[in-house]
Amino acid sequence: MLWDLFLPAVLAPAAAAPILAALLGRGRAIERPIPAAAVGGAVALSFVLSFGAEDLLSPRSWHWLFWGSVAAASLALVPPRLAAPPALAAAAALVVGALSSPMLGRLVPHALAEADLLPACLGLGVAAGLAALLLEGSARRLPPRSLLPALAAWAGGAAGLFLALGSARLGQIAGSAAAAAGGLALLAWLRPLRPLRPGAGGALAAILVLIGADSRWFGREGQDTALALAAGGAVALAALARLRCLRRLPPAAAALLLAAAAVLPTAAGLAIALRPGEDDVYAPPLPD
Numbered sequence: 001m002l003w004d005l006f007l008p009a010v011l012a013p014a015a016a017a018p019i020l021a022a023l024l025g026r027g028r029a030i031e032r033p034i035p036a037a038a039v040g041g042a043v044a045l046s047f048v049l050s051f052g053a054e055d056l057l058s059p060r061s062w063h064w065l066f067w068g069s070v071a072a073a074s075l076a077l078v079p080p081r082l083a084a085p086p087a088l089a090a091a092a093a094l095v096v097g098a099l100s101s102p103m104l105g106r107l108v109p110h111a112l113a114e115a116d117l118l119p120a121c122l123g124l125g126v127a128a129g130l131a132a133l134l135l136e137g138s139a140r141r142l143p144p145r146s147l148l149p150a151l152a153a154w155a156g157g158a159a160g161l162f163l164a165l166g167s168a169r170l171g172q173i174a175g176s177a178a179a180a181a182g183g184l185a186l187l188a189w190l191r192p193l194r195p196l197r198p199g200a201g202g203a204l205a206a207i208l209v210l211i212g213a214d215s216r217w218f219g220r221e222g223q224d225t226a227l228a229l230a231a232g233g234a235v236a237l238a239a240l241a242r243l244r245c246l247r248r249l250p251p252a253a254a255a256l257l258l259a260a261a262a263v264l265p266t267a268a269g270l271a272i273a274l275r276p277g278e279d280d281v282y283a284p285p286l287p288d
Contacts, residue, residue: 008049013042017180018187033199040073046176064103068210071095072203085136088202092132097125128209134238135201141241145251148185150258154233157266164273226273232265
């Protein structure tokens with residue numbers, strides 16, 4: 001049973017991402033956002049292997065995460081000369097804003113007012129765009145051997161948070177994104193002279209924001225603070241990327257420091273998510 005879960009959710013995306021990146025990167029400029037296709041394609045493959053392809057053409061809320069990963073892979077279509085952080089951030093915002101509309105539209109009118117749908121979609125798009133802008137800006141300042149392990153740690157922390165918030169399925173999908181980023185990190189360490197940098201952060205931002213939206217609107221209430229703290233990982237990475245002293249550290253030391261900074265805000269969100277609430281049937285009884 002454990003192997004049946006590990007193979008499609010972890011091993012498959014971890015292997016697919018570097019293979020896709022290596023194939024797409026052959027003979028092309030390293031500044032092309034190839035990792036977007038690698039991350040998005042690996043998550044889409046993991047989704048199909050884990051949950052099958054049924055109903056993808058008439059998706060329920062969580063099926064839009066598959067199409068989000070496919071759309072994230074399309075960020076690789078951004079021409080190399082336009083593969084700057086603002087362009088990748090705009091693409092991530094467009095992907096999330098467009099796909100969150102049909103996903104959240106299922107809540108109208110019984111749980112979400114129709115007038116609130118557009119602001120919610122715009123807010124999600126802006127959040128994804130800002131996260132992508134921060135991460136892609138960091139990719140211009142940090143070597144991939146340092147940044148990609150931190151991106152994997154950020155996505156892995158988000159996977160644990162989604163699981164704690166009550167959805168094993170959402171946690172598994174986010175975990176496949178973490179595995180894909182980890183596979184790219186391994187590729188970066190094996191091929192340090194030909195790094196593949198731009199795009200991974202934008203793709204991860206788009207996928208994780210869509211997963212967070214599904215968790216927020218289709219899961220239990222009271223998640224806002226925990227989910228907002230998870231986004232702090234992107235802010236922490238962008239802040240550390242501006243430190244000149246960090247860039248002078250050995251890649252392994254920088255990777256450990258960045259990974260810790262990316263996970264710390266999510267760990268705070270996880271602590272909030274695991275805190276017993278008033279209606280938590282599993283909470284220990286209060287003393288008399």
